[in-house]
Amino acid sequence: MIWEVFRQEQAGEYHTHCGNVHAPDREMALLFAQIQHARRKPTNSLWVVPQAEVSAVDADTDDVEFGGTTDKSYRWVSAYNVDVEFAEEIETSDREQRKAEGER
């Protein structure tokens, strides 16, 4: 049985997928996950999830356009030409959105 492994580096951070392990049961999966994925990489916590329990939708194989295909610039900060420097939290959001938009 295959178990997907999610690792959290430090307390308070997100668990992100880092690979999978082959194991007969949950207990062994946790053990293998520790050995394979947490022996060197900094780790605070691990999750294991039976692979069959993971559902996925995939841009390539399912022919899905995440976020749609029409112009949705109206939902991004970059569409609004007003200054953001007056408040730190707006600047942060502006920076994060521009980065995400650029990476799409």
Add this chain to the structure above:
Amino acid sequence: MNVEEVTERAEPRAFSPHDDMPEEYRKAATRMIQFHANSEIMGAYLERPFIRQAPSLDRKLAFSAKVQDEIGHGQLLYRAAESLGIKTRAEMLDELATGEGKFLNCFHYPMTEWWETPMIAFFVDGAAMRRQATIKRTSWEPYAHAMDKICFEEGFHIKHGEDIMRTLATGSRREQQLLQEAFEEWWPRILQFFGPTDDRSTHHDFSERVGLKTMSNDELRQAFLNAYLPKAQKYGLEIPDEPRIRKEDGRYIVEEDDLDWEEFWEIASNEYAGSHEQIDSRAATQEAVAWVRNAIDRSEQP
């Protein structure tokens, strides 16, 4: 863990559902997050009519995207609240429908005109964003995680709100006048957004001690005024004479007695005329789409 241990270990994102948290913490966090979630939902309902009423297609699309975001924020927050094990999402949504659930003061007032929209979409959202940015450092990790996504999205809301305000402020004389009138009506409510001054705030001490809150009402209002008063002035809005605000040693002092606290407390207990209006209209909408929820529930798979 007992409350002393929690106080000692309290720091940003310190506690998660794996920790054995005392009931006092779980109840305080539930109250805070449920209030926040309810406010997202009620704010969305207040702005929903403007998807239709907005004057251009661009504005309609933006309002539609925004309302969609706010409902999503509500759902994220109910999940964060649910993870404390005190109430389920269904219970919290029911409480909102029966008038038991509490939410932000500004969302108890009807908003009917287009030129009022920047009051929520710029000032109230801006105030909320100021507060939410500090909650990224809350001690309940699921709450902090919800804040990461909410703050990421919220920048668009406030810039969009400012864009509307700029259009009105640089529009016709009549538009400028209507914007000023809306500002005068909403300004005292916006000042009350952060709640009563610290000495009258009932829940603050415990919440700060266990790291749920990181800034007091006064500090937040101060930071808000520093950023948003100059903004209002930049767009030619005149700050009303009352409530009186003066600046001393770089700090804004709001004359608390100029604000209507009787109305504020009436709102806080959902007893204001507007409270009934907003709660009932949402409850009616909920009921009208019950068939959708039922259809989904029937087809739900384990």
